[in-house]
Amino acid sequence: MVIHILKISTKINFFIGVSKKKSPFGNFVTFLKCFRPINKRLHLETILKINQLSKHFGKNKAVDQLSFEIQKGHVYGILGPNGSGKSTTLGMVLNVVNPTSGTFSWFNGNIDTHDALKKIGAIIEHPNFYPSMSALENLELVAKIKCLNEPNYQEKLDLVGLWERRFDAFRTYSLGMKQRLAIASALLNDPEILILDEPTNGLDPQGIHQIRDIIKKIAEQGTTILLASHLLDEVEKICSHVIILRQGKMIYDGSVESMNASHGFFEVAAENKPQLLQLLESEPAFESVSELPNQLYKVILKQPMESDTLNKMAFEKGIVLKHLVKRKESLEESFLNLTKNE
């Protein structure tokens, strides 16, 4: 099954210690049919469509009626705290976890999942290769298993900054280098979509920075990316779209930008509080008014408005404002509000 190839790191990990001459991949390879080259001329718009997908582990609804679409050329983040169902979702669409109910289809449903998986690069396990073999030898082995016809090793290793280190044994690599090699490996078949589960987990700040830069470069080259992360900061820096999960349920699906596309809020105060409150409550541009400490009112906007407009409005009603500030929630505040309210 193709997923065995996508999860090569796990397989290799499993077979560590087996002599190279009698590689367990020998038999494995002979049972595999060679992949047909990817048809680069196909410009499929919907890469993945998930419809009411659920996975229950006993009473635990790990993923609960999840529906979303992945469009070609974008970078999607599945964001959620630990245990919110991110890995289970990725596992289902990669055919390693059986859904309890619901459906998903790859590439507009024009091809079955088995064929679709040949057009996907995925890293959903810790990177692991044969420790005594070099990066290049490991990639050559992956290419052999995937029946790839002369992949451009230099291009992939250059992209992840490992070409200079290509002859070094895998066991001498740092965690960040191992993760970068795994990305190069997942890219060998020039996938339409690259799927990454917590790609920067366990890395130091420099390693995190390198991986994020690489992901951005891959996206710039037109590869669609779907990554799971529990880091808001990561999703904000890399992704154009975000699907937020909480306890298996989707609580937001949209662009990262519009996550905090609120029009902001005013903090306002006047000596004549009742008169000010009357004005604020009667103005249709305001969504809600609440009282803060220090005699302040917080006024959430439902349409754009600048401070000078509110100032003028108050002045025309004979109200003199002694405090007026316009603020906007940070993405983090929007995220916390989203997860809190649900």
Ligand SMILES: Nc1ncnc2c1ncn2[C@@H]1O[C@H](COP(=O)(O)OP(=O)(O)OP(=O)(O)O)[C@@H](O)[C@H]1O
């Ligand atoms: N094989 C399993 N058997 C039983 N429960 C499972 C299994 N796999 C996952 N779960 C449960 O499903 C829920 C979702 O887990 P999942 O790993 O998908 O979350 P996640 O968002 O990826 O978390 P993390 O960021 O920690 O990886 C959790 O409550 C987890 O304990």
